[in-house]
Amino acid sequence: MEFRKERVGAGGRAVQIGFLLVLLALWYLATNRWGVNRLLLPNPISVWHQLLDVLRTGEYLPDLRVTLTELAAAFSLSLTFGTVIGFFVSRTGYTIRVFDPLFAGIYSIPIILFLPLYVLFFGLGPASKIALGATISFFPIVLSTIAGFGNVDRTLVTAARAMGASNYHLFRYVLLPAALPVILGGIRMGFTVALLSIIGSETLASLAGLGHHIVQLAEGMDMPRMFAYIVFVVAIAALLNGIVSFLEARGRRWA
Amino acid sequence: MTDALRQFLSRHPGVVRLAVVVAILIVWEIAARFFIDPMFIAPPSRVIASLGAVWDTSGVPAALRITLFELAVAFAISTIIGLTVGLAVGLQPFARRSVMPIILLLYGLPQITILPIFILLFGIGPPSKIAFGVTHGTFAIIIAIVAGVQNLKPILLTSARSMGASRWQILRWVVFPHMIPSFFAGMRLGMSGVLLGVLLAELYVSTQGIGHFTTMFTETFDPTKLFGLIAMLAVMAITLNEIVRRAEIRFSRWR
Numbered sequence: 001m002e003f004r005k006e007r008v009g010a011g012g013r014a015v016q017i018g019f020l021l022v023l024l025a026l027w028y029l030a031t032n033r034w035g036v037n038r039l040l041l042p043n044p045i046s047v048w049h050q051l052l053d054v055l056r057t058g059e060y061l062p063d064l065r066v067t068l069t070e071l072a073a074a075f076s077l078s079l080t081f082g083t084v085i086g087f088f089v090s091r092t093g094y095t096i097r098v099f100d101p102l103f104a105g106i107y108s109i110p111i112i113l114f115l116p117l118y119v120l121f122f123g124l125g126p127a128s129k130i131a132l133g134a135t136i137s138f139f140p141i142v143l144s145t146i147a148g149f150g151n152v153d154r155t156l157v158t159a160a161r162a163m164g165a166s167n168y169h170l171f172r173y174v175l176l177p178a179a180l181p182v183i184l185g186g187i188r189m190g191f192t193v194a195l196l197s198i199i200g201s202e203t204l205a206s207l208a209g210l211g212h213h214i215v216q217l218a219e220g221m222d223m224p225r226m227f228a229y230i231v232f233v234v235a236i237a238a239l240l241n242g243i244v245s246f247l248e249a250r251g252r253r254w255a
Numbered sequence: 256m257t258d259a260l261r262q263f264l265s266r267h268p269g270v271v272r273l274a275v276v277v278a279i280l281i282v283w284e285i286a287a288r289f290f291i292d293p294m295f296i297a298p299p300s301r302v303i304a305s306l307g308a309v310w311d312t313s314g315v316p317a318a319l320r321i322t323l324f325e326l327a328v329a330f331a332i333s334t335i336i337g338l339t340v341g342l343a344v345g346l347q348p349f350a351r352r353s354v355m356p357i358i359l360l361l362y363g364l365p366q367i368t369i370l371p372i373f374i375l376l377f378g379i380g381p382p383s384k385i386a387f388g389v390t391h392g393t394f395a396i397i398i399a400i401v402a403g404v405q406n407l408k409p410i411l412l413t414s415a416r417s418m419g420a421s422r423w424q425i426l427r428w429v430v431f432p433h434m435i436p437s438f439f440a441g442m443r444l445g446m447s448g449v450l451l452g453v454l455l456a457e458l459y460v461s462t463q464g465i466g467h468f469t470t471m472f473t474e475t476f477d478p479t480k481l482f483g484l485i486a487m488l489a490v491m492a493i494t495l496n497e498i499v500r501r502a503e504i505r506f507s508r509w510r
Contacts, residue, residue: 016357112458116469
């Protein structure tokens with residue numbers, strides 16, 4: 001059962017904008033009038049100045065490059081292995097019954113638990129983040145690939161075969177269009193969790209990257225800059241997720 | 256003979272699944288014993304043998320208890336907040352339309368970036384883990400509850416009202432029974448969120464919980480005990496997930 005998006009309407013929009021404004025006003029008042037400790041909550045105006053400063057100096061570039069490289073490596077690994085393994089598992093009902101519960105079972109474990117093992121094995125550098133991100137995002141991709149190719153209507157396959165479709169034609173014109181929407185959903189989810197787990201493992205144990213920088217600022221008690229950096233990272237994550245959702249919608253239409 | 260075997264295997268894919276798991280363990284055992292530096296990886300046989308030693312390490316049972324306690328409290332708080340907010344937002348169409356986008360937005364944020372703020376606010380003890388677990392678990396529950404209320408057939412509400420049911424009677428006899436499946440689905444998603452949040456916070460910084468011991472075993476290059484401890488945690492996570500999953504299956508059967 002999933003949440004259906006509903007039309008928001010002008011009144012709803014007003015509530016949303018009002019909510020954000022009230023939040024900002026409370027934040028401002030809390031720091032400027034009610035004397036909340038600056039170490040816990042920095043002033044929104046100084047955060048804004050710090051954010052502009054971060055963007056102007058471009059000091060985020062090395063960290064951003066590290067994080068994006070790790071993300072690209074982890075995601076391409078999980079995408080390749082997830083779709084290929086998922087496709088071959090989905091070929092017979094028997095392999096689905098053998099492997100699908102296995103993957104689903106492992107997927108239900110919080111894989112972040114294995115981070116200490118990955119750090120021990122791959123070191124503190126990018127390799128452990130790539131490995132963890134690839135592992136975590138592998139499961140939604142492989143499960144959706146199995147579900148996508150596994151649930152193609154048998155009648156369609158039989159009909160295409162009866163009309164003399166070759167293997168390539170069967171794949172390109174029957175299997176792929178039928179399975180793609182499900183697979184794309186899994187790939188988008190895999191991308192989101194890969195991004196999350198990479199930023200997360202950078203926060204927990206690393207030498208470089210966006211998550212690492214936030215922790216460094218936190219440990220230096222440089223609160224305004226840390227908040228600015230958090231805003232920056234959240235914006236980057238939202239941007240990347242937005243791009244992937246857009247590509248997913250495009251891919252669905254193509255199929 | 257081979258026919259009988261084949262028939263047995265085709266009727267019990269679980270046996271093959273088990274064989275796959277055993278094969279992986281054997282490969283791991285051989286690799287860890289003969290090919291990889293024992294500083295970094297431990298063979299499964301030694302991990303199993305070390306479980307007793309891990310349990311006897313002073314502080315480990317207490318740490319597991321603390322982590323379980325954090326998980327339980329975080330899950331209880333998430334459920335209470337999720338249920339009340341979900342019902343309050345879901346039952347009112349205007350509130351649903353205006354507030355849900357805000358909740359979905361918050362749910363989509365990479366919360367790991369604000370983990371350092373939680374530590375500053377709540378300290379390095381259990382409260383910060385519980386708080387981080389709650390923020391990871393609540394939103395999933397809210398969204399599931401709202402989806403459940405949203406999918407309530409309007410005709411049921413209208414007919415109950417036309418037969419003169421009071422507000423409470425509608426809640427008790429129409430809304431609650433129809434929400435049970437989505438409530439338990441939300442609990443399942445909430446449980447994986449809570450596990451993720453609490454374990455992330457534990458791994459980030461910890462003085463008594465399991466995070467303390469994973470760090471210690473990693474830094475002293477003791478992979479055998481590290482694997483053992485993580486195996487214990489994985490069992491704990493699987494058990495908790497399984498409890499809510501069973502509850503979900505059991506209580507949504509009446510549909």
